[in-house]
Structure formats: C-alpha cells, structure tokens
Amino acid sequence: MPRIHLDGAPIEAQAEETVAAALLRAGVTTFTRSIKYHRPRGPFCFAGSCGQCLMRIDGLPSLPACRVRVAEGMRCERQNGPLGVENDLFRAADFLFPDGLDHHHLMVRSRLLGRVALEIARRLAGLGELPEAAERPGRGELRVVKLVIVGAGPAGLAAARAAGAGALLIEREGRAGGAELLFGAPVDTDAGPAELLLDAECVGLYANDTAIAGNALLAVRRRDRLLAIVAERVVIATGGVSQPVPFPGVDRPGVYAARGLLTLGARVGRELALVGEGKEANRCAEALSRRGYEMAVIPGVPRRALGNPVKAVDTAGGKRIRCDAVAIAQPPAPLHELATSAGAQAHFDGAGFPVQTDAEGRTSVPWLFAAGTVAGKPPLASGEGAGSAACR
Numbered sequence: 457m458p459r460i461h462l463d464g465a466p467i468e469a470q471a472e473e474t475v476a477a478a479l480l481r482a483g484v485t486t487f488t489r490s491i492k493y494h495r496p497r498g499p500f501c502f503a504g505s506c507g508q509c510l511m512r513i514d515g516l517p518s519l520p521a522c523r524v525r526v527a528e529g530m531r532c533e534r535q536n537g538p539l540g541v542e543n544d545l546f547r548a549a550d551f552l553f554p555d556g557l558d559h560h561h562l563m564v565r566s567r568l569l570g571r572v573a574l575e576i577a578r579r580l581a582g583l584g585e586l587p588e589a590a591e592r593p594g595r596g597e598l599r600v601v602k603l604v605i606v607g608a609g610p611a612g613l614a615a616a617r618a619a620g621a622g623a624l625l626i627e628r629e630g631r632a633g634g635a636e637l638l639f640g641a642p643v644d645t646d647a648g649p650a651e652l653l654l655d656a657e658c659v660g661l662y663a664n665d666t667a668i669a670g671n672a673l674l675a676v677r678r679r680d681r682l683l684a685i686v687a688e689r690v691v692i693a694t695g696g697v698s699q700p701v702p703f704p705g706v707d708r709p710g711v712y713a714a715r716g717l718l719t720l721g722a723r724v725g726r727e728l729a730l731v732g733e734g735k736e737a738n739r740c741a742e743a744l745s746r747r748g749y750e751m752a753v754i755p756g757v758p759r760r761a762l763g764n765p766v767k768a769v770d771t772a773g774g775k776r777i778r779c780d781a782v783a784i785a786q787p788p789a790p791l792h793e794l795a796t797s798a799g800a801q802a803h804f805d806g807a808g809f810p811v812q813t814d815a816e817g818r819t820s821v822p823w824l825f826a827a828g829t830v831a832g833k834p835p836l837a838s839g840e841g842a843g844s845a846a847c848r
Contacts, residue, residue: 725780
C-alpha cells in the first residue's frame with residue numbers, strides 16, 4: 457500500500473484511491489480553511505467542482521484532493537491555515553465581525569491604517585502559495601477532427617453512436633457510462649465506430665482563431681500530456697454536478713453530496729442523515745444502502761447541522777438526528793461552464809442553468825451543440841439528435 461504524508465504525518469493509503477478518500481479513511485475531515493473567515497472546509501462534491509478540498513500536493517498549490525490519485529511518498533499540505541488548519545486562531549474573525557467583514561472599508565479614515573489593514577487581509581486570505589519550482593514542460597499534441605463530443609455518459613455515448621466514424625468522444629473518468637453507473641442502472645457503453653478517449657479532461661473550449669482550419673479549439677488534459685484539438689463541430693454532454701442545500705452548517709466538514717459518496721471507495725461512517733426527497737433521494741438512499749450505510753431521510757431543508765465534523769442535524773420539525781455524516785441528495789445542476797465560456801446562452805430554470813438549444817441540440821454558437829442534463833433534456837433522445845445534427 458502506498459504511504460502519503462499530510463502536513464508531515466504519514467498516512468497509509470490504498471492503491472488507486474484519491475487523496476480525499478485516503479484522508480477520510482484516516483479520519484481527516486478538515487481539508488482547508490475558507491478564504492476570508494478561515495472556517496473549516498472539507499470535500500463536498502468529489503467531482504472537482506466545489507473547491508472545498510483544494511490542497512498543496514507535491515509542491516503544487518490548490519489541487520483538488522478528490523481528483524488526485526495517491527502515489528508513494530506524496531506530500532500533501534493543507535492551505536490557508538498559517539497557525540495550523542485544525543485549530544486556526546484566525547477563525548476568530550467570525551466572532552469579531554458577526555455582521556460580516558468588509559475589508560474594503562476597514563480603517564479607511566486613515567490612509568496609513570487602511571493600507572495596513574488591507575495588507576493584513578491579503579496575508580490572512582488566499583488559496584495557497586506559488587509552486588516550489590517551475591513545472592517540467594509537458595508533452596503537447598495537436599489533433600484535427602471533424603467532431604468532438606465531451607462527456608461519455610448516456611447522452612455523449614448516444615451522440616457518438618449517431619455521429620459514427622470520424623467523431624472523437626472524450627471522457628475525464630477512466631470508464632464510460634457516466635453517473636448512471638453509480639446507481640447500478642444498465643448503460644449501453646458502446647460508442648459505435650467513434651473513437652473513445654478516456655482519462656481525458658476538457659479544460660478549455662474556444663472559438664478557433666489559429667491558422668488551422670476548424671471552428672473550435674479544445675484544450676484537453678490527459679495524464680502528462682496536453683492535447684490541442686481543432687474540430688469542425690463540438691457536442692457538450694458534460695452532465696451535471698451536485699449542489700448543496702442552503703441551511704446553517706451546510707458548509708461544515710462532514711456534509712457531502714450523496715452522489716459523491718457513491719464515487720468514494722472509503723466509507724465516512726455508518727449512519728447517514730440523507731437530506732432530500734423525490735426520485736433523486738430515493739435512488740441515492742437505495743445505492744448508499746447497498747454500500748453498507750444506514751440512513752435517516754430528512755425531507756425538505758434542515759434547521760441546522762451541528763458539530764465539526766457534523767454529527768447531528770436538527771430538522772425543521774424540531775427533531776435532532778444523530779449521524780456520522782450528512783448526505784445531500786438533490787438533482788444535479790447542469791454543468792454548463794464549457795458551453796457558456798464559448799458563448800452559448802443558458803437560462804435559470806429554478807435549479808440550475810441549462811444550455812439553451814433547439815430541437816436538434818444547436819446552441820446560440822453555430823458550431824456548438826449540447827445534449828442531456830447540461831441542456832436540461834432526456835439524455836438518449838437529445839444525444840442522438842445532437843450527434844446526428846452535428847455530423848451533417
């Protein structure tokens with residue numbers, strides 16, 4: 457088993473698991489401190505989207521611990537806790553400024569005191585320090601293709617099958633199928649004649665203004681390489697991401713996305729308080745039960761969560777439920793950022809921002825299509841429609 461180090465202390469990990477899983481297995485729940493008030497933070501989504509598990513790993517700052525695989529001798533350091541992350545004295549800002557700390561107007565009557573206050577605020581806040589050394593240059597590769605499909609969940613796979621040969625399907629995980637696999641649902645993972653590229657994460661999508669013919673330019677990170685892909689058309693099928701429910705204490709360590717817990721190799725205790733209702737809560741409860749958890753389901757919004765890490769939840773009806781952790785089971789919000797960064801329009805539907813498309817998946821950007829959860833549509837039908845339209 458590989459051994460990693462957290463703030464200098466050795467921790468036994470299991471092969472192929474993430475840093476977040478290894479730390480939770482070892483009983484570590486506080487991964488960092490919040491930027492301004494130094495409140496304790498732990499992982500929530502386990503998908504690299506929430507920013508609550510950012511750590512300095514082998515000298516590189518602000519890496520999501522939920523996405524980094526362990527390696528022998530790996531050095532992990534918690535950030536934004538200059539006096540110790542577990543007992544950060546700067547947490548006193550919460551008590552000294554109960555109505556909020558507006559550092560822009562702190563001590564502004566004196567120019568000198570204002571500059572001093574601003575400098576102190578800068579030093580107390582932030583997301584880590586610069587890397588210890590310059591990174592070694594990574595290998596680069598350029599590819600030119602007709603169609604790129606981002607995301608190999610049900611919608612992306614349907615788009616790939618409809619598009620056929622000449623399409624490139626990229627997926628950041630090590631397997632195709634998407635989140636439906638977490639629930640044990642049958643998923644057709646056949647991409648047809650399209651090329652499937654796993655462990656490949658699209659980190660940028662741009663209109664192409666290079667000398668190479670093609671409408672779109674994608675930056676794709678794959679292990680130690682960065683792929684630059686020029687494409688005529690792009691289909692975004694990135695799915696959705698778990699969201700918290702607003703109630704006091706929801707940001708404390710020990711509150712996790714239910715779907716995130718399903719991706720985690722380690723268990724975070726035995727008794728869960730599952731917050732949610734409807735189809736999503738039912739599916740998560742069944743899947744977590746198969747993982748060995750016992751659950752108390754809390755419909756609606758709790759009154760507050762207690763403890764650090766959270767060990768109890770007060771319900772709206774006045775009942776206190778003891779637990780080892782809290783799982784939030786809400787329908788995922790569309791992961792629209794890639795599409796909207798390229799200019800596609802999105803709208804708020806009450807739960808998130810699905811990308812606006814026509815009946816065939818076309819967005820407001822002529823070369824860009826969207827399908828599935830990211831567009832707020834059924835995955836198979838919308839994926840097939842977008843794949844067919846994009847390859848014409």
